[in-house]
Amino acid sequence: DTGVSQNPRHKITKRGQNVTFRCDPISEHNRLYWYRQTLGQGPEFLTYFQNEAQLEKSRLLSDRFSAERPKGSFSTLEIQRTEQGDSAMYLCASSTSPHSGGSSYNEQFFGPGTRLTVL
Amino acid sequence: AQKVTQAQTEISVVEKEDVTLDCVYETRDTTYYLFWYKQPPSGELVFLIRRNSFDEQNEISGRYSWNFQKSTSSFNFTITASQVVDSAVYFCALSEGDSNYQLIWGAGTKLIIKP
Numbered sequence: 451d452t453g454v455s456q457n458p459r460h461k462i463t464k465r466g467q468n469v470t471f472r473c474d475p476i477s478e479h480n481r482l483y484w485y486r487q488t489l490g491q492g493p494e495f496l497t498y499f500q501n502e503a504q505l506e507k508s509r510l511l512s513d514r515f516s517a518e519r520p521k522g523s524f525s526t527l528e529i530q531r532t533e534q535g536d537s538a539m540y541l542c543a544s545s546t547s548p549h550s551g552g553s554s555y556n557e558q559f560f561g562p563g564t565r566l567t568v569l
Numbered sequence: 570a571q572k573v574t575q576a577q578t579e580i581s582v583v584e585k586e587d588v589t590l591d592c593v594y595e596t597r598d599t600t601y602y603l604f605w606y607k608q609p610p611s612g613e614l615v616f617l618i619r620r621n622s623f624d625e626q627n628e629i630s631g632r633y634s635w636n637f638q639k640s641t642s643s644f645n646f647t648i649t650a651s652q653v654v655d656s657a658v659y660f661c662a663l664s665e666g667d668s669n670y671q672l673i674w675g676a677g678t679k680l681i682i683k684p
Contacts, residue, residue: 469638481670483670483671490676490677490678491676492573492660492662492674492675492676492677493614493660493672493674494673494674495672495673498670498671508669531680539612541614543614550643553652557619558614558616558672559616560606560613560614560615561613562611562612562613563612565612
C-alpha cells in the first residue's frame with residue numbers, strides 16, 4: 451500500500467456544475483477524513499467516517515456538499531451547484547481509530563489533495 | 570474554545586542556520602494531542618510528530634526537536650543546521666479529548682531556506 455490516494459488531482463469546472471472527488475485510504479485504516487484548505491491557511495475539517503458511518507460533519511459542510519463511504523473503504527465527496535468560493539484544495543486523510551492500538555494511534559496520513567478551481 | 574496560533578507567517582534563513590517555529594494553543598481539555606505537519610511545495614501533508622498532553626518530555630529526531638511547555642501552552646519546533654530541502658509550510662495542529670477525530674490547525678509558517 452502506497453498511502454492515501456485522491457482523484458482527480460486537479461479539477462476545473464464552471465460555476466453551477468457538480469463535481470465529485472474520490473479518496474482511497476490506506477487499506478487497514480478504518481477512519482477517513484475530509485478537509486478543505488484555501489491558500490495561505492491551514493486545513494479546515496469537513497467530515498469524517500469510521501468505517502461506513504459518517505460520525506461528524508462540520509458546519510462548513512453546506513447542503514451542497516455530501517460525502518459517502520458506502521463500503522467502508524473508498525470515499526467520495528460531491529459538491530453540487532459549485533460556487534467560486536468552493537475553489538480550494540480538498541484533502542483526504544485516513545487513520546486507525548483510538549482503540550485500535552499500535553504506534554500509529556490517531557496519526558492522520560494525508561493524500562495529495564484535489565485542487566478545485568471554479569470559474 | 571480551541572485554537573492554534575502560529576504567529577510567524579514566513580521565516581527566511583540561510584542554510585545551516587538554526588530556526589524555531591512557534592506554536593501556541595488554547596484548549597479547555599486536560600487530554601489533548603499536538604502535532605506538527607510539513608507541507609512541501611508538492612502539497613502533500615507529511616506527519617512529523619505527535620505529543621500527548623501528559624508527556625512534556627522534549628523530543629529530538631535528527632535535526633528536528635520539539636519543546637512542549639504546558640505552562641505557556643506552547644509546542645515549538647526547532648530545525649538545527651537547516652537545509653534547502655526543509656523549505657516548506659509547517660503546520661501545528663491540536664486534537665482534543667479521547668475521540669481525537671478532528672484536527673484544529675494553525676495557519677502555518679512558511680519556511681524559506683536560502684542556499
